[in-house]
Amino acid sequence: MNTIDPDLLAAAKTAFDRAYAPYSRFQVGAALLGTDGKIYAGCNVENASYGLSRCAEQTAIQKMVSEGVRGFSKAVVYTLASPPSSPCGACRQILFEFGENAEVVMVNDQNETRVFTVSELLPAGFGPRDLE
Ligand code: THU
Numbered sequence: 113m114n115t116i117d118p119d120l121l122a123a124a125k126t127a128f129d130r131a132y133a134p135y136s137r138f139q140v141g142a143a144l145l146g147t148d149g150k151i152y153a154g155c156n157v158e159n160a161s162y163g164l165s166r167c168a169e170q171t172a173i174q175k176m177v178s179e180g181v182r183g184f185s186k187a188v189v190y191t192l193a194s195p196p197s198s199p200c201g202a203c204r205q206i207l208f209e210f211g212e213n214a215e216v217v218m219v220n221d222q223n224e225t226r227v228f229t230v231s232e233l234l235p236a237g238f239g240p241r242d243l244e
Pocket of ligand 1: 168
C-alpha cells in the first residue's frame with residue numbers, strides 16, 4: 113500500500129535536488145511533517161573534510177527544531193536507490209528523539225516504497241525517557 117503524503121514527497125524531492133553531495137554523488141532529500149502541521153525538509157550537505165558531512169534527515173530535524181517544533185508524525189526519505197535507501201544508524205537515533213512513533217516512508221524515482229516506524233528502525237532505542 114502506498115501511504116505517501118504528496119506534499120511531503122514533493123518537499124523531499126525539492127530537497128533532493130538541492131543536495132550538496134559532490135563527493136559521494138549520492139543525493140538524499142528528507143521531509144518531516146511537524147506536529148505544527150508544517151513541513152520541514154532537508155538535504156545531505158557534504159564537506160571536503162568528509163567526516164563533517166551531514167545527512168538529509170539530520171538537516172530536516174535541525175530545521176524543524178530550530179523553528180521551535182519538537183515532534184513529527186511522518187517522514188519521507190527520497191533517493192534514486194533501489195530498493196529505496198534507508199536512514200543510517202545515526203539518523204535513526206536523531207529521528208527517535210523527536211518522533212519515536214512516526215512513520216518513515218522511503219521512496220525512489222520509480223515509486224518503490226518501504227515503510228517503517230522509527231521504533232521499528234531503532235528497536236529498544238535510547239531516548240529522552242531514559243533520562244527522566
Ligand atoms: N546520507 C543521508 O543523507 N542520509 C542517510 O540516512 C544515509 C546517508 C547521505 C550522507 C552522504 O552525504 C551520502 O548520503 C552517502 O553516504
